[in-house]
Amino acid sequence: MSLGTKKHKRGKNAMKEFLKDWKVHVLVGAMVIAAELIGKHAFQFGPVSFTLFPMLYCIFMGILFAVFKLIPRSMMETASPYITISVLMLGARSAATIGPNLGLIFSSGAALVLQELGNLGTIFFSIPVGVLIFKMGRSVVGAGFSISREGSLIVIGDMYGLDSDEGLGVMGGYVVGTLFGTIICGLCSSGLASTGWFHPHALAMACGTGSASMMSANVAPLMDMWPEMADEIYALAYASNTLSGIDGLYMNLLLAIPLANGLYKLMWKLRGQKPPESHKQEVDQVDIIEY
Amino acid sequence: MKTAWYENIWVVRLKVLFVSAFFAAFGNWIFTTKSGNPVTPGEAALPLVVMVGLVLTAMVIQMLFEKIPHWPKLPTALYLTLMNTYLGSPISPVADWIVANISKIQLMALCTPILAYAGIAIGKDLDEFRKQGVSIIIVSILTFIGTFIGSAVIAQIVLSATGAI
Numbered sequence: 001m002s003l004g005t006k007k008h009k010r011g012k013n014a015m016k017e018f019l020k021d022w023k024v025h026v027l028v029g030a031m032v033i034a035a036e037l038i039g040k041h042a043f044q045f046g047p048v049s050f051t052l053f054p055m056l057y058c059i060f061m062g063i064l065f066a067v068f069k070l071i072p073r074s075m076m077e078t079a080s081p082y083i084t085i086s087v088l089m090l091g092a093r094s095a096a097t098i099g100p101n102l103g104l105i106f107s108s109g110a111a112l113v114l115q116e117l118g119n120l121g122t123i124f125f126s127i128p129v130g131v132l133i134f135k136m137g138r139s140v141v142g143a144g145f146s147i148s149r150e151g152s153l154i155v156i157g158d159m160y161g162l163d164s165d166e167g168l169g170v171m172g173g174y175v176v177g178t179l180f181g182t183i184i185c186g187l188c189s190s191g192l193a194s195t196g197w198f199h200p201h202a203l204a205m206a207c208g209t210g211s212a213s214m215m216s217a218n219v220a221p222l223m224d225m226w227p228e229m230a231d232e233i234y235a236l237a238y239a240s241n242t243l244s245g246i247d248g249l250y251m252n253l254l255l256a257i258p259l260a261n262g263l264y265k266l267m268w269k270l271r272g273q274k275p276p277e278s279h280k281q282e283v284d285q286v287d288i289i290e291y
Numbered sequence: 292m293k294t295a296w297y298e299n300i301w302v303v304r305l306k307v308l309f310v311s312a313f314f315a316a317f318g319n320w321i322f323t324t325k326s327g328n329p330v331t332p333g334e335a336a337l338p339l340v341v342m343v344g345l346v347l348t349a350m351v352i353q354m355l356f357e358k359i360p361h362w363p364k365l366p367t368a369l370y371l372t373l374m375n376t377y378l379g380s381p382i383s384p385v386a387d388w389i390v391a392n393i394s395k396i397q398l399m400a401l402c403t404p405i406l407a408y409a410g411i412a413i414g415k416d417l418d419e420f421r422k423q424g425v426s427i428i429i430v431s432i433l434t435f436i437g438t439f440i441g442s443a444v445i446a447q448i449v450l451s452a453t454g455a456i
Contacts, residue, residue: 029314062409079412090398092393095390096389121445201446213406220398
């Protein structure tokens with residue numbers, strides 16, 4: 001009998017542990033309802049119009065919670081691993097779009113594969129700005145060679161160490177991306193879409209960067225702007241995102257880093273100065289990858 | 292020592308998936324009502340449960356594959372995508388049902404709970420953000436914009452060149 005009571009008690013405590021994180025989930029619920037009730041809003045900025053979607057308000061709310069210290073750190077730490085689990089629901093949603101649009105994905109195959117190289121285009125933009133305007137040292141390579149997601153952290157961590165200047169750059173990019181990535185993506189794609197320069201399919205392929213939440217923020221304004229093509233747009237964006245997830249690591253390692261390194265040297269040459277070295281002695285490894 | 296049941300990875304996964312699905316049902320309701328084609332949480336329940344089932348199936352498949360020696364560690368999303376591509380494709384016997392039902396869940400409504408978890412977790416990185424130099428912040432933002440524009444330009448050129456658009 002006493003054994004039974006003990007067991008019961010243990011069960012109750014375990015249940016308490018199981019429900020310990022209820023505050024996180026209730027807050028998520030409240031944020032979702034609030035964000036959806038506010039609904040989407042568009043604003044005009046000259047000839048370009050930007051659209052904000054409910055999902056982005058959740059990020060704004062999170063930033064406000066943190067700035068005004070409204071939620072304890074323990075809640076933030078509890079929520080963090082839940083993102084990776086819940087984001088899989090987006091993958092499940094793809095069941096309804098990828099399969100029926102396989103034909104479109106295959107017929108767009110060349111564009112889908114080649115636009116992956118577009119991820120390198122940003123290097124010609126970020127490194128010159130970093131060196132010529134901000135006179136940045138090696139940290140510009142870390143922050144500017146990619147969008148600094150987990151895969152980039154691995155590559156930089158492996159090649160230079162995260163405590164090097166390059167590591168400092170990629171960590172900075174990672175933090176900026178975590179905080180503002182979705183917001184930047186949402187504004188960027190709605191802005192670019194409103195110019196009318198691009199076909200919705202081309203924009204859809206550009207949405208896939210290897211991060212599911214950023215892909216969603218990118219794709220939402222497009223699906224809203226072309227509702228009759230919404231499924232096609234999501235299918236292409238999802239395919240491109242999956243592709244980026246697969247090729248990202250190799251692209252970073254074999255193309256992006258050598259390109260960033262080369263441009264870094266060139267830009268400092270343009271300035272007529274010797275490029276600053278990284279503050280960590282791993283020059284040998286750097287030389288191997290540069291060509 | 293054996294892990295307590297509430298710390299078991301599968302229990303946590305189930306809990307988070309069902310909570311996200313639950314709130315997505317209500318988010319979806321508000322979202323679809325605003326766009327004039329309401330899908331009630333009751334109607335959304337079945338597709339959402341199926342979606343949770345798909346995620347769990349992918350996780351089980353992943354676990355089984357990873358029992359094979361030297362099998363590489365691949366993201367769960369990859370298993371899920373491959374499985375779902377088949378399920379929704381014309382050769383799948385359940386394609387019609389899957390497409391008709393899962394389409395009731397709006398992608399944008401589904402994202403809201405995910406980004407709510409992300410929003411709560413964001414504070415962790417805020418202090419780190421404050422430590423960043425302005426130059427790193429600006430270069431990072433430029434990188435995000437440049438990646439999107441770069442891909443869009445190439446896609447546009449290739450699509451036009453191949454006559455796809």
